[in-house]
Amino acid sequence: MADEPVLPNYATDALIAADIDAYLDLHRHKSLLRFITCGSVDDGKSTLIGRLLYDSKMIFDDQLAALEADSKRIGTQGQNIDFALLVDGLAAEREQGITIDVAYRFFSTEKRKFIVADTPGHEQYTRNMVTGASTADLAVILIDARKGILTQTRRHSYLAHLLGIRNLVLAVNKMDLIGYDQARYDSIVTEYRTFATSIGIGHFVAMPISGLAGDNIATRSANMDWYTGPALIEHLETVELDVTADQDKAFRMPVQMVKRPNLDFRGFSGLIASGVIHPGDSVRVLPSGRTTSIARIVTFDGDLDQAVAGQSVTLTLADEIDCSRGDVISIADAPPEVADQFEATIIWMSDEPMLPGRSYLLKLASQTASAQIQTPKYQVNVNTMEHLAARTLELNAIGVANLSTDKPLVFAPYEQSRELGGFILIDKISNATVAAGLLHFSLRRAQNVHWQAIEINREAHAAQKNQQPKVLWFTGLSGAGKSTIANLVEKKLHAQGRHTFLLDGDNIRHGLNKDLGFTDADRVENIRRIGEVARLMTDAGLIVLTAFISPFQQERALVRSMMPDGEFVEIHIDTALAEAERRDVKGLYGKARRGELKNFTGIDSPYEAPEHPEIRIDTSITSPEQAAELIVARLYG
Structure with a gap:
């Protein structure tokens, strides 16, 4: 009699499968x-x-x-x-x-x-x-x-x-x-x-x-x-973990992505930072403040009747309202705050010290904005918890300072929400993360100061003068010839009937910026103020010429970002340090070499030359008159 086949033990296999399922x-x-x-x-x-x-x-x-x-x-x-x-x-x-x-x-x-x-x-x-x-x-x-x-x-x-x-x-x-x-x-x-x-x-x-x-x-x-x-x-x-704490808070979800696979579907994806949400709940989209309700809660495994803090979901809305990455969807009757000025704790993480007034990229949840930090209110001594006076923050320093952003941000104090209260600062040139921060509260002036609508706008001013406003930004080492060339350019433009104004570095320091020195932080603030003045003058329809060393790329980029495309013209008056020092019209290089003048650009303070200026003038082969002719011809020839 032939051997009977060995049949599988389905009962044993079922028990093993059940054990595996139970284990998993x-x-x-x-x-x-x-x-x-x-x-x-x-x-x-x-x-x-x-x-x-x-x-x-x-x-x-x-x-x-x-x-x-x-x-x-x-x-x-x-x-x-x-x-x-x-x-x-x-x-x-x-x-x-x-x-x-x-x-x-x-x-x-x-x-x-x-x-x-x-x-x-x-x-x-x-x-x-x-x-x-x-x-x-x-x-x-x-x-x-x-x-x-x-x-x-x-x-x-x-x-x-x-x-x-x-x-x-x-x-x-x-x-x-x-x-x-x-x-x-x-x-x-x-x-x-x-x-x-x-x-x-x-x-x-x-x-x-x-x-x-x-x-x-x-x-x-x-x-x-x-x-x-x-x-x-x-x-x-x-150890006990309060896993329901975030679920007990008001609903918030920063939008990370808008999904539009076809014309019939438009969803908003993100990680729920806090709260619970159901289809039919009324919600508010910030910072716009528009209200609607949740139509569906969509996941890879199908629609949900409820989603809670910690889940990644896609929400569809009952109405077609504007919502994009960086917005926050919140429960309608308890929205988070929106502001553009804050007090914050800042943990500085860069080898380069913080420069008050410099523009950094700020990332908060899925929001990105340009931010400027003011001089710290104080720095914390981690050994004694004493509050120390500070003009800047260096590597590993912890301080408290006010900051402002170029647009309103949706936020919550960090003690209420890590997601909407914790941010990082990024250097715009190197893309390195330079600091982490914790928002405390919005400043009262952020709610009290509003843009005033003005009927005669910059376009009307420009049309009256029959010209396009521009900022002609002359940059270069001391002694390069910036003021001389800018003055000649203005004379030629004035002769053409154009409406101009020249802002010169030395002249400005006799008035508007007389309170500033020549430290890196003061140089940053100097250029920030000039940028704001230049922008206001272009709002009046003027062609503004500025003659400043403006040694840092970031501050020149900041002023460029203030202007509409095509209205900022960077003009590098390129002169070798040895040649600028040989001229030394004002005797400044001599003082710097003797140690009598600190923080002098090119000697003990850096100059970051423009990488891609609109116009570059090499004064070793071009005279001031030739340079002025070239600039006017390039812009208005």
Whole structure:
């Protein structure tokens, strides 16, 4: 008799499938905790995260083998496994034994899922710590038990609190290196509690640990029987998260994208920042203020009857109203504020100091605007929390200042909404992020000052004078010949019957800008004011000639942005520094060389030459008269 075929055990397969489904369902519905580790250099942040991954069995066999091999090759601290190598991914990090970039790692236990950000301890990389903290629910502040509380410990604690992290763990690390001394631990916790209270931290959980030895990481350590609190993982698994807090707030959704796949569908996509929304709810689109109602809540898996904070959805509206990226859809009867002037905390993250008055790009949720920061009201000393006078902010400085934007922004105070209260500033030339900021409130004058409608507009003024308004912006080194050439150009235009006005650098500093010096910040403000005056004069229909060194590209670009296309003409009077210094008509270069004149352009203050000026005049081969003829011919020939 032939062997009977072996039939599949469908019952067993069904049980396995059910177990897999149950396992996946269990992990799918686990809560997620985002947390960061921070503190000073060599406090053991990377080692701690490596130990968490190791103890939670989140390391594959091949990863473990590679880790053991790298640990033997590097030979750090003589231990068998250097856990820090699991998260120190850059070559420079491994070579120096430090963290530079923000390293994100995922791990999971039976009770919860985790995303942890390992942030750098070096002061110069504080900006990366801010990046990691901006989305965290909890912060683990590490302290080396041998060193105690350092400046960076205070700075990171202050930043974590400032950024809205209310769950703090004070992990006194490397207890094995001090013989598990309880008295030393208690002293550190007492000192930290005094500091925490001074900056408004009302509660934190302290624990003694050793990331390297594993004490109080996954389980409580027998080496410190005097400690009766939870192990770190136990606390991370059980700390309460207020997951409904954002859902209890008024509905807001910044629009990230307008979807128009065909003529029959127009939807507005974004991540819901707060609240709950249903089809039929009345909503308001800001900043326009137009109202309508929700027609559908669309997702990839189908329409929803309800969407809540944290979900990414596409909303369709009952009426055809203007709505685009950067707008905010809110519940109709509780809209957020709209303003263009604010007070804000600014965390400066660039090696180049902040220049009050300079125009930066500001990004808030999906909104982008040009912003100018005023001189700081004060800077915060992170050691004493003292408010210090400051004219600027340098790398890692934290200060409070007013700022204004070139258009109204939809916002909420940061303490109410991270999404609509937290912003970044971007350098317009390099595109580098130079600062992070937290909005406090709008300034009263933002609501009290309005544009007045004027019946005789700039077009009417220009038509009366029968000319197109322009700004002829002469820039170049001191002694290049800007004023001489600009004066000759104005004479020729005046002879043609054109209506002009010449703004000269020295003349302006006798009046409008007599309060300004020659620091970089004052030069920025000098050009900002001139730009505003030049714009007003073009509104009157004039051709405005300006003769200023105007050393920075950003400020020249700012003035250009104030003008309609084609009305700003940048004229670079290009002269070699040696030639300008040889002329030295006013004796300024001599004074600068002797140290009698500080912040002099070309000597101890930079000049950023135009990259693409409309007109370039090389005065080594062109006389002032020839230059004036060339400029007039180019513009009006």
